[in-house]
Amino acid sequence: MRVLEAKLLNGTAQQYQALDEAIRTAQFVRNKCLRHWMDHQGVNRATLYSLCKDLAREFPFAQKLNSSARQASAERAWSAISNFYRRCKEKAARKGYPKFQKHCRSVEYKVSGWKLSQDGMFLTFTDGFQAGTFALYCNGEARRDILTLKINRVRVIRRADGYYAQFCLDVERQEQVEYTGQVVGLDVGLMHFYTDSHGNKVECPKFLRRAERRLKREQRRLSRKFRRGAKPQSKNYHKQRKRLGKVHLKVQRQRRDWAVKLARCVVASNVRLQRRGALCRGVRGLAGA
Structure with missing residues (x-):
């Protein structure tokens, strides 16, 4: 997998606020999945997926978040849980018990919830938060790879100087080298x-x-x-x-x-x-x- 990053520009204050709400909702889903694992035994990944549907029916703001983004948040929770199990089996000194997130800065979409323009200049978010269209700022080589290669996921990250979109591409990066000994x-x-x-x-x-x-x-x-x-x-x-x-x-x-x-x-x-x-x-x- 290869990750390329582009900055989201030309958005209004309401659009960036919609991205913040999506990020907070992703944090809410992850923490709910983690709490469900703490309170019940025998919880697996499929159980967390079904919990995302229950959260969407119970909370209107959770329903606004794209279903694939809710599943990605559940996968984040399960990743922390599975790593905790692995370290326990390995008898590591630090088990790393899963913790609740307080300041989440990213939300991850899979194959839906977003749309890329044909020229790769704009990215539109189509989920219930209606963040709208943003201009993508990146170099020409990265834009060409984004258009030609398969995109598995799109991750929105909030940093101190703005918002960024990370494109996870389905490709293995290889370098043509000659072994010298x-x-x-x-x-x-x-x-x-x-x-x-x-x-x-x-x-x-x-x-x-x-x-x-x-x-x-x-x-x-x-x-x-x-x-x-x-x-x-x-x-x-x-x-x-x-x-x-x-x-x-x-x-x-x-x-x-x-x-x-x-x-x-x-x-x-x-x-x-x-x-x-x-x-x-x-x-x-x-x-x-």
């Missing part, structure tokens, strides 16, 4: 990001340390706007909360981008890729090559 060992440590078997060391970029001064400043501003006992908080408080979230999001993206490029550089340095030239030139400085 080179073997390298990596040791991840605290003083250095990693040290390989040849003695090469890569220093940690410390993105969090670099952003620490700005994080402290934004956190102080957020604390000043907080009013104890006030429900809800002021609009300025929520604006500052979003600014602080964007700083954390930038650090997260810097870490992920650096780690992925470094891993690709390590692989490209020990095998012969057909398209390794441009890749290695772009990330050669990361590994000290």
